[in-house]
Amino acid sequence: MTAATGPIAFQHARLVDPAAGYDGPGALLVAEGLIVRVSHGADLKDLPPGVRVIDAGGAMLCPGLIDLRVKTGEPGNEPKETLKSAARAAAAGGVTSIVVQPDTDPVVDDPAVVDFILRRARDIELVHVYPAGAATKGCLGQGMAEIGLMHEAGCVYITDADRPIVNSRVFRRLLAYAGGLGVLVAHRPADPWLTEGAAATEGEFAGRMGLAAEPVAAETIMLERDIALAGLTGARLMVDQISAAAPLESLARAKSRGLPIIATASINHLTFNELDIGDYRTFWKLTPPLRGEDDRQALIEAVASGLVDIVVSAHAPAPPEEKRLPFEEAASGAIGLETLLPALLTFHHEGRIPLPRLIETVTLAPAKAIGAAAGRLAVGAPADLILVDLDAPRLIDAADLLSKSKNSAFDGRRLQGRVLMTLVDGRIVFQAAREASLSR
């Protein structure tokens, strides 16, 4: 990264810091890319000369978001999304770190590809980009990828992304090997025999629509296997996008046994249910498929209680030619970098989840998962910060989003919350146009 810009002080802010358990008025000083002073309560006095002072006017100042599950098309499918376009979208969405998935072309199963992504990210100089490495060569679920070398090169966890690792022996060895190196393993639990060809969740809706469907049991079965193998090996496991009530019960049992298991949920599964598919709307075709409303409610409760640790955008760009197809033939996934924060804030505005807990799921919790120093408002922490107008109403128009692909499931949705400013290592990488007058 280039040298940080000069020192910046934020006064009159609403500081939300899940690490300190603080949600209240305060001020903060940034210098040399780091947070150097934090005041809970009063404004900062005795600011050094030459400090740029920003009056937050009561807007929320919190750590920048860390999104552990982002897909781009780079390398291999750049028309879909490049690292640069994803980074621009992230900055605009208040996401200061993204972890990109390994199922690109070529697959990130080699330290050279890890290095390529890190070098590209350095050149882009917007947000932090961390690669996730493939767990198996080619994400094919058989031979182990070079986990140790990729970890040394800078990958923050390993995963085969959307592809479940079917072979239990391979998965056991993977957990044992990665666990021994201290590398986090992420896995999306899905029994491939039950999910084969499925485009929706089994039930009344999918039945009426005539869509091939999978039962929720497909997720529960594989998760129970993963938990048993995690118990056998003692490895750290991250359950990728848990999505329904029954697997949440499995997760709760595993956590109560003290296993080092954490789980993510996607903002899509927290916001939508299967009925949002409506008249075969392919932007709502997701992996795992959208579940019933009971499952969505259980998922929200699990995020509130901390059973689910982390919320991700599951950003998955797909161009029109992959989405403007009959539902079962269409690509799966939706973009989400720019809508993650306002969609998450829905639960704050509804009074369902307290703001510090909500912010924790996208800052401190993912930071801990990947061992990043960011995600907190502490002296000495990187100055990855966002300033947010929590209440600003927005009508999401996919055409306005910065991602190269416009397949947003939030298109046309009314949300509240606007990012006014995004700082990465103390540099302003995004500033909402009309808020330029804030600084003086």
Next chain:
Amino acid sequence: MTLPAPGIEEIRAKAAPFPTRHFLSVTDLDPVDVSQLLDLADLFVALNRQMNKKIDLLKGRTQVNLFFEASTRTQSSFELAGKRLGADVVNMSPRSSSISKGETLIDTAVTLNAMQPDILIIRHAASGAASLLSQKVDCSVVNAGDGQHEHPSQALLDALSMRRAFGRIGGLTVAICGDVLHSRVARSNIALLTMLGANVRVVGPPTLIPTDVARWGVTVFHDMKAGIAGADVVMMLRLQLERMQGALVPSMREYFRLWGLDREKLALAAPGVRVMHPGPMNRGVEIDSDVADDRTVSLIQDQVEMGVAVRMAVLASLAARLDNR
């Protein structure tokens, strides 16, 4: 039944504009719409039994039959319906080549749309394909079967067959038997028949019945004998033979023994029971030839005749809506 042939004025007067621009699902209709369409279809049945079956309600209109899935029965039924109404009918059967079916669908839709058709009849292997196509074209779209979703004109012709056999549909007990899971015919029939007040049962092995089907307003039976006991109509569905590969049923002979329709099982149904089948039949798999060919109980040939008349009614109503624009 020998009725005087209806005149064009009578038919024109009864051809109420279709409630929606497209006919994608039976849920596009309410019971009054259905009643009007069936009344109109009755007139076309009479017309179709005349030497001169032609009437120029769709004169100047272009109808394109776009069948991505092979179909003899439905395609010829729609073709005859259009021709008897005086439309210019073009049949297209795009076959999937190296490019995916979906790209063919959208590309074909845009191409066809530029040729200014008035009515597009589509059959496609993907659920929702007709709906997707309807968003891309300016003409009326008729769903002639989309994947496992709907086949609404089949449900209408089944309703017409039942109404002519029993004089009513409300109150009838209709047992829909066999592979309900993969059947668009079953979905459209369940929706239409429950709307019209029939008591609908679905009968079949649990592997061929959709989950939560009881919430569609039907009663579920896994025992065929219990399922057709007292039924006024037994509607058999075609068992796709490739289902044997997917471990859904063990063998044809076991399927026939447990869920095939023969005289013995049929004897449990209500007196005067009528048997239906959307075709094409697998004789000796889901239905015994002895039952299928007995015209005192079988409505299967009537269904084919009603198919042309009902599709004429649908096309005439859609055209009446186009005329009003």
